[in-house]
Amino acid sequence: MSQAAFARARANIALAKYWGKSDVALNLPAVPSISLTLDGLVTETTVRFREDLDADLVKLDGRVATAKEAARVVELLDRVRAAAKLGLRAEVESTNRFPTAAGLASSASGFAALAAAAAKAAGLRWGTKKLSAAARQSSASAARSLFGGFAKLPAGAPGQADLAAKPLYGPEHWDVRLVVAEAAKGPKKVGSTEGMERSRRTSPLYDAWVEKAPALTRRIQRALKDKDLDALGAAMEQSTYAFHACAMSASPGILYWQPATLAALRTVERLREKGTSVWATMDAGPHVKALCHAADAAKVRRALGRTEGVLKTMVAKPGAGIEVEAR
């Protein structure tokens, strides 16, 4: 049994949005989501179980992790150790090989790579589904990054411990592009976990979101099957606005947007008025991500790059699923 392993995973963007948990302890999503795994947005992680360690050693991007960051890593390692009946502490080195800090959540690729590397290093023979369920317990969006191309994470019923994402289509299914426009620097004020909980407890619109999101996800899944970008884009925008609506109308309201967010949204709207099929989405942050056909990506990127307040742009295409090897 090898005591070390390496994994490479890619970030993903939700086309049908996840917001809200049905079970906080088990980290189960209250609504189904559909994602696109992104080429070029890679996290590489090595896990080494070592006899000579008294505690887990966690390095992120070459620096020692903060206590809060390390705690989430150790929690996943503990679950892997329990499954493998392994007593050793681990050295974890994880690096985000992203071309820009464009506000794409690295927790998706990070926890996908960590789950795969840790399980392999611990000698567990977990398949992708099992790895997806393990990653999901740390970060729901990570469950989707195990799979390349397009994946779906169903909603979880409270108590359902083993929820995993499912592959829908490989990256070759549809040659779309995601153009990312960075709209602000710095971390957001309200983290997603806190934002979801506050939305659930205080937003007058939260229950309606949970009730209505599955229909939006079905529309998105159908449009994805049909490769109908206008149908998918319209439903993706609606899914985006509906989840931001829950966050905004929480008490106190959570507003992830910045002036440049609005400017970038206007740019996308103007491009569409001029005939380009391009649609916007935002995660729990200020950045705008525009979905378009490959042929339109350069034009969309130029327009977003020229938009007031936009700091940086980049383009991603459909990417591959998890890669793991023993070290």
Next chain:
Amino acid sequence: MSQAAFARARANIALAKYWGKSDVALNLPAVPSISLTLDGLVTETTVRFREDLDADLVKLDGRVATAKEAARVVELLDRVRAAAKLGLRAEVESTNRFPTAAGLASSASGFAALAAAAAKAAGLRWGTKKLSAAARQSSASAARSLFGGFAKLPAGAPGQADLAAKPLYGPEHWDVRLVVAEAAKGPKKVGSTEGMERSRRTSPLYDAWVEKAPALTRRIQRALKDKDLDALGAAMEQSTYAFHACAMSASPGILYWQPATLAALRTVERLREKGTSVWATMDAGPHVKALCHAADAAKVRRALGRTEGVLKTMVAKPGAGIEVEAR
């Protein structure tokens, strides 16, 4: 019987928001709303029924009204003529005496003044309640501008023809200020009537908004009674975000905001973090309106005036109700 009358009415801002109709033909609101009538934001209207006219003559701010504007005026005149059994056509002159074009809807003050002047000129002895119901048929927010200070417009049940606003407190009840920050020039792309209909038909959150808005309105009414600005402000912001949420998550989404809207919202947030009790609201447009105590108004105005993208600011205080006289 005098055949001419003059009326002066003031614009109002909704503290508890109105969005959505329970009966489009009768223009009945689906949710209750509470407003503050604003001093200094005055519309003055003269109506003269004349024997020598073949058609109604409508002048707004010194120019001849467009056909679309005139149609809404004529529709109200027709209802007044029917009630008074009067065959004469009218000359209408209406002027908004607003210090700036700060995007405060003039339809509230405009239709309040028009209803009062037309009824008086036609010899009808309508009280404020009857005038409020008449104004409401043209513009629901106008129903509230008949009353000074703070007024409430209940939700209307379909078919309920005579719904009127009710006074809650006079302008002397509470010495608050509304600081208006103009965030963009030009008319909005989607009018309120169209926006409400699209929200009702297509937003997955609309039904929840209609169901939950009354509780927000009750919180606002209680806070208004208690003169508790923090409680009122928090609920007012929630009411604002919840109605914008319905508009945004309609299909296609309706986004009334501009980059300067977000910048002004951040200014209000920062002021609050530094200890000033100030709360934001927006109507179906890009402008930010900040509610604060009289003592803080100058500080709030300075901060909003210095905010990137804000074109103009002004301050309004609680104003008086309708004034009418025969001419």
